[in-house]
Amino acid sequence: MGAETPSRSRVVSGFRRPTGLPSVGRVIELRELTKRYGDRVAVDGLSVRVRPGVVTGFLGPNGSGKSTTIRMILGLDAPDRGEALVGGVRYPDLDWPLKTVGALFDAGAFHPGRSGRAHLAALAASNDIPGSRVDEVLRIVGLSDAAGRRAGTYSLGMRQRLGVAVALLGDPAVLVLDEPANGLDPEGIRWVRDLLRGLAAEGRTVFVSSHLIAEMALTADRLVIIGRGRLLAETTVDELAAGGDSLEEAFFRLTSQATDYRAVGAS
Amino acid sequence: MTGYGLRHAARMERIKLRSVRSTWWLAIAAVVSMAATGAGVGLGYRSHTPVATAAQILNNSLGGAIVAQLLLGALGVLMVTGEYGTGMIRSTFAAVPRRRIVLAAKVAVCGGAALTVGLVASFAGYLSGQVAIRGTAIPAASIGEPAILRAVVLTGVYLGATALIGVGIGTIVRHSGAAIGTLFGLLFVPMIVAGLFGASGIAVGRFVPLLMLLNSIAVTSPVPGLFAGWISVLLMCGYAGVAVLCGGVILRCRDA
Numbered sequence: 070m071g072a073e074t075p076s077r078s079r080v081v082s083g084f085r086r087p088t089g090l091p092s093v094g095r096v097i098e099l100r101e102l103t104k105r106y107g108d109r110v111a112v113d114g115l116s117v118r119v120r121p122g123v124v125t126g127f128l129g130p131n132g133s134g135k136s137t138t139i140r141m142i143l144g145l146d147a148p149d150r151g152e153a154l155v156g157g158v159r160y161p162d163l164d165w166p167l168k169t170v171g172a173l174f175d176a177g178a179f180h181p182g183r184s185g186r187a188h189l190a191a192l193a194a195s196n197d198i199p200g201s202r203v204d205e206v207l208r209i210v211g212l213s214d215a216a217g218r219r220a221g222t223y224s225l226g227m228r229q230r231l232g233v234a235v236a237l238l239g240d241p242a243v244l245v246l247d248e249p250a251n252g253l254d255p256e257g258i259r260w261v262r263d264l265l266r267g268l269a270a271e272g273r274t275v276f277v278s279s280h281l282i283a284e285m286a287l288t289a290d291r292l293v294i295i296g297r298g299r300l301l302a303e304t305t306v307d308e309l310a311a312g313g314d315s316l317e318e319a320f321f322r323l324t325s326q327a328t329d330y331r332a333v334g335a336s
Numbered sequence: 337m338t339g340y341g342l343r344h345a346a347r348m349e350r351i352k353l354r355s356v357r358s359t360w361w362l363a364i365a366a367v368v369s370m371a372a373t374g375a376g377v378g379l380g381y382r383s384h385t386p387v388a389t390a391a392q393i394l395n396n397s398l399g400g401a402i403v404a405q406l407l408l409g410a411l412g413v414l415m416v417t418g419e420y421g422t423g424m425i426r427s428t429f430a431a432v433p434r435r436r437i438v439l440a441a442k443v444a445v446c447g448g449a450a451l452t453v454g455l456v457a458s459f460a461g462y463l464s465g466q467v468a469i470r471g472t473a474i475p476a477a478s479i480g481e482p483a484i485l486r487a488v489v490l491t492g493v494y495l496g497a498t499a500l501i502g503v504g505i506g507t508i509v510r511h512s513g514a515a516i517g518t519l520f521g522l523l524f525v526p527m528i529v530a531g532l533f534g535a536s537g538i539a540v541g542r543f544v545p546l547l548m549l550l551n552s553i554a555v556t557s558p559v560p561g562l563f564a565g566w567i568s569v570l571l572m573c574g575y576a577g578v579a580v581l582c583g584g585v586i587l588r589c590r591d592a
Binding site for chain 2: 140143144145146147160161163164165166167170172174177178179180181182183184187188190191192194195196197235
């Protein structure tokens, strides 16, 4: 934490410290957020504040409601109750969504027949982002050489990099990323980790979901842990580890009552 | 000025439409199918007795619109369902969360593109028919004649409207296969049903897309009992409007 020097973080995100919004405008606030699918409650009265300047990990077992929560933050799903606000504003009410919030979706949110560059150019046009920024983010994520190829031919790692490029497109002060390390090799995982920490060091809000506690321990400063759609803990990596046993054990202890399934013999 | 608007969303949709191959294949296929039909009709009538009339040649050479409407309808469908099928729709709605602006932009961009392609295809059908009868006793049909020009232009507009019906159905159904099936069904089934009514079927048939195309729009003078060509085309635009409006209502209340 705090190991990033300003010049280093500049290299990481390729961009200046965001100044457009006061820091209160970078807070993600979930108030009693609730979502049902039929009888099943996916997210249950979740209230959380995500602060700028640190990486906040969003942890929970598979099916605990992480993706649903992120979809509600981004206005893709409508909550049944409560609200999700970014800087006090509901996502659908943002003037320039991509310049305010950068989002990475779990798996390919792109058309496989379209080139990476055209994908970025289309999204840039929607928020009046100059075309030069497309080449800039392609350079940042290391896809410049593959930008003209159809995205369907990309490897999993390249797809994740394309997703990160979309998230960075509008130089947003808030980033919401769903499982960014998924499918990445060790080098890619380190790259994402350095990128996220660099973005947070620049004063941005970084909210990143994962089901991998070990990876979050290295990436995140703060942790929001949920299970079965409910908030289990809002803590820091240090606090969670302070209990004496390993981080993994502490995570299992927290979520043991809230997993949907468990293999025989586990825990 | 604060925030994005239709102008920005339309720029996004234009880039999206141009940057997938299926758009170009469908557009080329629509033009080629009409040109080929026109040429085939012209060649077929060359040695026909009695000598064909100008109206016969024109009416039949625009018959390729039966295929072209399916291709351009599919273009409209894919503009929406292609996004749901791939997950692209999440990127689109994250960039432009006011979904009706996205739909309006798709209608504007798809409508403009399909109208252009439709007019080119329609003219290609007419022209290749005329080229194919050159040197025979069959009278040429000049595009300068109002009845000829009207048929060619209205056929192009009909094709543009079909693409917009595709956009509407795609928004409602969201799945490529199901949406294209629904569109084809809506274009063909009513014609078959109207046929069951026999002679009185024309009272219903004049509202049926394909019958309007073949008997009122893509012809020099409409078959008695059907509407004038421009009324039939307006009806098609009305159908497109209804499909898009239904899509817009559903889009708002459904999770992406």
